[in-house]
Amino acid sequence: MANVIDDATIEYVSILAKLELSGEEREQAKKDMANMLDYIDKLGELDTKGVEPMSHVFPVQNVFREDEVTNGDASGQILANAPEERDGMFVVPQTFE
Amino acid sequence: MEILDHTAVELSEKIKRGEIRAAEAVEAVFARIDETEEQLHCYVTLEREKALERAASVQAKIDAGELDGPLAGVPFAVKDNLCTRGTLTTCSSRILENFVPTFSAEAVERLEAAGAVIIGKTNMDEFAMGSTTETSYFGVTRNPRNTDHVPGGSSGGSAAAVAAGECFAALGSDTGGSIRQPASYCGVVGMKPTYGTVSRYGLIAYGSSLDQIGPLTKDVRDCAAVLEAIASHDPKDSTSMKREDTDFTSALAEDVQGMRIGVPRDYFGEGLQPEVRDAVLAAAETLRDRGAVVEEFDLSLVEYAVPTYYTIAAAEASSNLERFDGIKYGYRAAGAQSLHPMYKKTRSEGFGAEVKRRIMLGSFVLSSGYYDAYYLKALRVKALIKKAFDEAFAKYDLILGPVAPSTAPKLGESLSDPIKMYLGDIYTISVNLAGLPAISLPCGTDKEGLPVGLQLIGDCFQEKKLIRAAYTYEQGVK
Numbered sequence: 001m002a003n004v005i006d007d008a009t010i011e012y013v014s015i016l017a018k019l020e021l022s023g024e025e026r027e028q029a030k031k032d033m034a035n036m037l038d039y040i041d042k043l044g045e046l047d048t049k050g051v052e053p054m055s056h057v058f059p060v061q062n063v064f065r066e067d068e069v070t071n072g073d074a075s076g077q078i079l080a081n082a083p084e085e086r087d088g089m090f091v092v093p094q095t096f097e
Numbered sequence: 098m099e100i101l102d103h104t105a106v107e108l109s110e111k112i113k114r115g116e117i118r119a120a121e122a123v124e125a126v127f128a129r130i131d132e133t134e135e136q137l138h139c140y141v142t143l144e145r146e147k148a149l150e151r152a153a154s155v156q157a158k159i160d161a162g163e164l165d166g167p168l169a170g171v172p173f174a175v176k177d178n179l180c181t182r183g184t185l186t187t188c189s190s191r192i193l194e195n196f197v198p199t200f201s202a203e204a205v206e207r208l209e210a211a212g213a214v215i216i217g218k219t220n221m222d223e224f225a226m227g228s229t230t231e232t233s234y235f236g237v238t239r240n241p242r243n244t245d246h247v248p249g250g251s252s253g254g255s256a257a258a259v260a261a262g263e264c265f266a267a268l269g270s271d272t273g274g275s276i277r278q279p280a281s282y283c284g285v286v287g288m289k290p291t292y293g294t295v296s297r298y299g300l301i302a303y304g305s306s307l308d309q310i311g312p313l314t315k316d317v318r319d320c321a322a323v324l325e326a327i328a329s330h331d332p333k334d335s336t337s338m339k340r341e342d343t344d345f346t347s348a349l350a351e352d353v354q355g356m357r358i359g360v361p362r363d364y365f366g367e368g369l370q371p372e373v374r375d376a377v378l379a380a381a382e383t384l385r386d387r388g389a390v391v392e393e394f395d396l397s398l399v400e401y402a403v404p405t406y407y408t409i410a411a412a413e414a415s416s417n418l419e420r421f422d423g424i425k426y427g428y429r430a431a432g433a434q435s436l437h438p439m440y441k442k443t444r445s446e447g448f449g450a451e452v453k454r455r456i457m458l459g460s461f462v463l464s465s466g467y468y469d470a471y472y473l474k475a476l477r478v479k480a481l482i483k484k485a486f487d488e489a490f491a492k493y494d495l496i497l498g499p500v501a502p503s504t505a506p507k508l509g510e511s512l513s514d515p516i517k518m519y520l521g522d523i524y525t526i527s528v529n530l531a532g533l534p535a536i537s538l539p540c541g542t543d544k545e546g547l548p549v550g551l552q553l554i555g556d557c558f559q560e561k562k563l564i565r566a567a568y569t570y571e572q573g574v575k
Contacts, residue, residue, distance in 0.1 A: 017460040019441060032457075048477035051480050054479045054483060056336065058292070065332045
């Protein structure tokens with residue numbers, strides 16, 4: 001039953017999670033995740049054959065509204081939150097060679 | 098009677114009668130803050146000047162007869178994961194340490210429209226992930242009832258601020274117990290409404306299918322008044338429900354005659370502190386004395402709620418927290434030469450350990466090859482848990498039990514063993530999975546004087562039954 005998380009799995013998950021773990025963090029993460037999965041495996045005791053997965057508790061579906069602009073131009077304030085901006089645009093590090 | 102001894106609704110009545118000025122109430126709260134905040138650390142941000150300006154404009158409206166609601170002029174605190182236009186909103190995380198929203202959460206807008214004066218933003222577990230307010234990037238909050246102990250979490254700052262008189266009432270958010278458990282630890286009233294009752298627009302998301310905003314207050318009347326003010330159908334939140342029955346203060350009546358209350362035997366098993374059990378069962382007796390029909394029953398599936406919750410919440414968190422990438426707002430790590438390494442460095446430096454733990458777990462359970470075995474499995478168990486509650490509510494109007502297995506633990510005792518900490522959520526967490534409303538209210542203390550919380554759980558949309566029973570209990574033990 002005991003889950004073992006290997007280096008390849010942690011490497012793969014940290015790519016998905018966009019996290020860069022230090023050596024120590026990585027070892028801790030392997031342990032933590034294995035412990036949590038051992039614990040979550042408890043759900044395997046329950047027979048859920050034929051049970052529909054429930055993402056939301058109320059059967060509210062396809063909620064639409066008109067795509068109307070109701071707010072004003074706040075681009076100045078929005079850009080003020082950016083770590084770096086220039087000429088009304090977000091500045092990012094180099095994206096390709 | 099001192100200003101701070103009033104409840105929110107009492108204070109507002111005094112303000113409307115001209116006996117207290119709104120600005121005086123703000124001054125009184127800040128005088129208390131000057132005394133106790135250095136030790137308690139309930140707030141991430143305090144805005145004294147803004148609050149005084151706001152109090153003046155609210156006062157003018159009250160004087161002109163334009164504002165006459167039950168919360169007009171009342172100083173409020175707001176959890177720091179609710180966006181407030183022009184005021185720092187950090188989620189107690191380094192990654193949002195400098196984020197100033199350009200809009201306010203719908204619940205905040207509603208509260209302000211009711212004449213509330215927001216004085217500051219309260220400390221919390223980082224991104225609401227935690228049960229003690231110890232995972233905050235800005236340091237811990239202490240429990241005003243005993244400062245060696247945690248206030249609970251994740252809305253620990255809000256609960257502590259209400260308990261300490263550092264505000265009259267507060268907003269929190271509850272994903273797995275984050276309003277009810279700190280309310281219990283700090284000896285105040287807290288309510289998690291039915292999913293969809295309060296708009297989540299402007300609430301920085303953790304587990305979107307579980308998150309609800311709700312009140313933390315001094316008593317049940319205040320709780321009903323705040324919930325009435327913030328409940329709304331909001332087109333900006335597609336999960337918001339259209340309800341016609343949000344006049345919650347109309348349920349403030351002392352009447353539980355014939356009300357059927359179920360007490361789940363599974364909530365009183367191993368791991369429950371004896372003093373908590375005794376206080377909660379005594380509360381059940383009080384309600385029985387007032388005419389309720391109280392009986393024990395088996396709820397079932399209780400032990401599966403915590404693993405189900407942590408799978409779903411982590412999955413949703415890993416998706417919701419993808420947006421924090423150092424581009425449009427918040428912290429950006431220095432020194433990265435290209436885009437992808439910048440994302441990773443920013444997120445690794447910007448998030449704390451508990452947040453990273455949940456993002457990693459969530460990314461894993463959603464990953465190809467594990468999605469069915471973990472994530473879909475949890476959603477199936479969630480359906481079973483919901484069904485167990487449906488069966489219980491076919492027999493009972495309310496379910497009564499403890500909020501947490503113990504009173505507030507000491508600072509520094511919880512974080513070393515995450516699973517043990519997660520197990521502390523066992524009585525609160527299934528309520529979020531099933532979308533139910535539940536209230537936490539004080540029902541005594543342990544021998545150290547730490548508060549014990551009573552939890553009442555209702556069927557979906559049955560907040561009024563909760564309020565009626567909670568109010569009856571509260572009046573009965575006054």
